[in-house]
Amino acid sequence: EIVLTQSPATLSLSPGERATLSCRASQSVSTYLAWYQQKPGQAPRLLIFDASNRATGIPARFSGSGSGTDFTLTISSLEPEDFAVYFCQQRSSNWPITFGQGTRLEIK
Amino acid sequence: QITLKESGPTLVKPTQTLTLTCTFSGFSLSASGMGVGWIRQPPGKALEWLALIHWNDDKRYSPSLKSRVTITKDTSKNQVVLTMTNMDPVDTATYYCARLLPHYDILTGYYPLYCFDCWGQGTLVTVSS
Numbered sequence: 473e474i475v476l477t478q479s480p481a482t483l484s485l486s487p488g489e490r491a492t493l494s495c496r497a498s499q500s501v502s503t504y505l506a507w508y509q510q511k512p513g514q515a516p517r518l519l520i521f522d523a524s525n526r527a528t529g530i531p532a533r534f535s536g537s538g539s540g541t542d543f544t545l546t547i548s549s550l551e552p553e554d555f556a557v558y559f560c561q562q563r564s565s566n567w568p569i570t571f572g573q574g575t576r577l578e579i580k
Numbered sequence: 581q582i583t584l585k586e587s588g589p590t591l592v593k594p595t596q597t598l599t600l601t602c603t604f605s606g607f608s609l610s611a612s613g614m615g616v617g618w619i620r621q622p623p624g625k626a627l628e629w630l631a632l633i634h635w636n637d638d639k640r641y642s643p644s645l646k647s648r649v650t651i652t653k654d655t656s657k658n659q660v661v662l663t664m665t666n667m668d669p670v671d672t673a674t675y676y677c678a679r680l681l682p683h684y685d686i687l688t689g690y691y692p693l694y695c696f697d698c699w700g701q702g703t704l705v706t707v708s709s
Contacts, residue, residue, distance in 0.1 A: 473643070506695035508627075515676055515699035516627065527681075527697060559627055563694030568642045569617075569629040 474498050476560050476572035484580040491547040493575045495560035500540045504563045507536055507545045510574075511556045519558075520545065547577075555579050582606035584616075584677050584700035591706050592667050598705060602660040602677030606698075609635055609655050613690025615680035616660045618651065620673040621702075628673075632680065633660060634692065667707045674702040 475498040485491055495505065503523035508516035518527040520536035523543060533548040547554055560572040588600035600618070607614060617632030631641045631651040639651055650663040660677060678696035685691065 504694070508696075515678075515702055516696075517699075518681065518695060518697045521681055521693055521695045521697075561627070561629075561695060567640060569632075569694055571619075571627040571629065573626045 473568060474501060474562055474564060474566055474570055476562055476570055478558075478560060478572035478575045480575060481573075482576045482578060484578050485550055486580045487550050487552055489550050491545075491550055491554070491577060493545040493558055493577070495538075495543040495545070495572050497541045497543075497562055499566075501562040501564040503539045505536075505538070505543050506561045506563065507534075508559045508561065509554075509556045510559065516559060550577075552579075582679065582698045584679065584698060586675060586677050586700045586703040588675075588703060588705070590704060591708065593709050594668055594707060596667050598662075598664045598667050598671070600662045600664075600675055600677075600703065600705070602662070602700060604658050604660070604677070604679070604700075607679065609633075609653055609658070609660070611635055611690070613682040613684075613692050615692045616653070616677055617680060617696060618660075618662045618675060618677055619696070620671075620675045622670075622673040625673075630664075630675075631662060632694075634680075669707045672705065672707045674704045676700055676702045 477496045479494045507520040510516040524536045584604040614635040618630040633651045648665045678699040680692040681697040683693045
């Protein structure tokens with residue numbers, strides 16, 4: 473099973489700042505990595521698929537990069553609605569599908 | 581518009597069997613490249629993938645739960661059913677169903693990307709005597 477490790481666990485930033493979230497896989501997942509945003513009491517929302525492709529309706533301030541074992545989600549300029557928990561998820565040829573433990577992005 | 585909604589009991593007793601139904605609209609699970617999965621999330625914790633079923637009835641299960649979980653579909657009713665046996669308090673979680681993101685390739689047609697683009701609202705299942 474591929475383990476995804478997200479860092480930091482909590483990130484404290486102010487609106488307008490740039491956020492950089494990391495996801496590291498225990499073995500290569502090529503570019504088969506997705507990012508989700510989850511707000512309290514809500515289901516996750518798909519942001520990025522295949523490492524760098526924005527899902528439908530996702531603002532351009534969200535971008536993803538990386539391949540192999542190291543991935544980054546960047547939010548270029550934080551809006552108030554961006555403060556949430558973010559999860560990465562891999563879908564490599566090795567089952568099962570796994571998720572990271574999440575990064576909480578909180579207002580500083 | 582694509583919607584999914586989970587339904588089932590909110591409280592089950594230890595050792596009982598949980599049956600959850602995902603009723604969806606806006607897509608057909610008989611269409612090539614489509615799939616629906618189940619994911620759960622214990623309170624305050626991370627997401628855990630449980631199972632998924634493809635348009636062609638191919639099924640995949642989490643190895644850690646494979647002996648306890650069954651996924652089926654009823655295409656005519658637009659439903660996917662998850663059954664989990666021998667429930668334990670550690671199975672207390674919000675259970676979500678979600679659609680696999682379909683992708684179109686001009687050479688191969690539609691196939692699923694194994695991430696989830698549309699989710700139900702989730703249903704909290706508590707396991708307690």
